[in-house]
Amino acid sequence: MNLHIIIDWKDIDPNWKKFGKKNDLDEIQVFRFRISKNTDWILGNKGMLSQKESEKLARIVREEDKNTFLASTILKKILCGYYLGCEPQSVEFEMNEFQKPKIKNQENIHFNTSHSGDWLIFIFSSNPCGIDIEKINPDFDYPSVLKMSFHPDEIDFIQKSKQPEEQFFKIWTIKESILKAEGTGLMDNLNELNTLQDFAKLPDNTDPWHTKSMLIEGVYWCSVCFKNASAKMKFFEI
Numbered sequence: 001m002n003l004h005i006i007i008d009w010k011d012i013d014p015n016w017k018k019f020g021k022k023n024d025l026d027e028i029q030v031f032r033f034r035i036s037k038n039t040d041w042i043l044g045n046k047g048m049l050s051q052k053e054s055e056k057l058a059r060i061v062r063e064e065d066k067n068t069f070l071a072s073t074i075l076k077k078i079l080c081g082y083y084l085g086c087e088p089q090s091v092e093f094e095m096n097e098f099q100k101p102k103i104k105n106q107e108n109i110h111f112n113t114s115h116s117g118d119w120l121i122f123i124f125s126s127n128p129c130g131i132d133i134e135k136i137n138p139d140f141d142y143p144s145v146l147k148m149s150f151h152p153d154e155i156d157f158i159q160k161s162k163q164p165e166e167q168f169f170k171i172w173t174i175k176e177s178i179l180k181a182e183g184t185g186l187m188d189n190l191n192e193l194n195t196l197q198d199f200a201k202l203p204d205n206t207d208p209w210h211t212k213s214m215l216i217e218g219v220y221w222c223s224v225c226f227k228n229a230s231a232k233m234k235f236f237e238i
C-alpha cells in the first residue's frame with residue numbers, strides 16, 4: 001500500500017475547552033459533542049433539516065440512531081456555517097464517490113466526522129483530514145476480523161499485548177482515520193497497511209499523513225489523520 005504516514009504513538013490527553021466560535025483554520029480544530037446530554041437541543045433544532053434529510057430521519061428506526069443522525073446533520077451545518085461565515089441552513093454539501101461529504105465548491109475548508117456510543121466528533125482543517133472514534137467493546141470478537149483488516153505485524157503486536165482489545169480498537173481507529181482522510185472509507189487491502197512500520201523514513205519531498213490518537217473517558221479511542229503537522233491542534237466541547 002503506497003501511503004506515506006507518520007504515526008504518533010504518544011497519545012494526546014486533550015484539554016477540551018468550551019467552543020468560543022473561533023473558527024481559526026490555521027489550527028486543526030477537533031470538536032466533541034455528547035449526544036445523550038443534548039437531546040432537547042437536538043430535537044429543538046430539527047427544523048434545520050432539509051426535506052430529503054427529514055425523509056431519511058423518518059426511515060431510521062432506533063431512537064438512538066435518530067438522535068445521532070439528527071445531531072450529526074445539524075452540527076455539520078452549524079460548524080461549516082461558522083467556518084464559512086454564513087447561516088447553517090445555507091451550507092451546501094456534496095459527496096465524493098465513496099460518500100465522504102465536503103462543502104460544495106469549497107476547497108479550503110476540510111472536515112470529517114465520526115460517531116460511537118454517546119460521542120459525536122468532528123475535525124476541521126485547511127487541509128484534508130479524517131477522524132474515527134470507537135468505543136472499546138470487550139465483548140467484540142476482534143480475533144475474527146484481524147486477518148482481513150490487520151497487517152501480520154499488527155496482529156502479532158495485538159496478540160502479545162497485555163490489553164489486546166484496547167490495542168485492537170486503537171489501531172482500528174488509526175486505520176479508519178487514514179481511510180477517512182483519504183476519503184475512500186473502505187479498502188480491500190487494509191491488511192497491507194502496517195501502522196507499526198517506521199513510516200517516518202521517507203524521502204524529503206513527500207507530504208505524508210500524520211495521525212494522533214486520544215483516549216476519551218478511558219473507553220473510547222479516537223484517532224485523527226491530517227496533513228499540516230505544524231498546525232496547532234485545539235479541542236473543543238460543544
Ligand SMILES: CC(C)(COP(=O)(O)OP(=O)(O)OC[C@H]1O[C@@H](n2cnc3c(N)ncnc32)[C@H](O)[C@@H]1OP(=O)(O)O)[C@@H](O)C(=O)NCCC(=O)NCCS
Nearest residue numbers: 072098099100113114115149172175176180183184185186
Ligand atoms: C465511511 C466509513 C469509514 C464509516 O465508518 P463508520 O465507523 O461506520 O462510521 P463513522 O461514525 O466513523 O463515520 C461516519 C461518517 O463518516 C463520513 N463518511 C462517509 N463516507 C466517508 C468516506 N468514504 N470517507 C470519509 N468519511 C466518510 C460521514 O460524514 C459519516 O457521518 P454522517 O453520515 O453522519 O455524515 C465506512 O466506509 C466503513 O464502514 N469503513 C469500514 C472500513 C473497515 O473495514 N475497517 C476495518 C477496521 S480498520
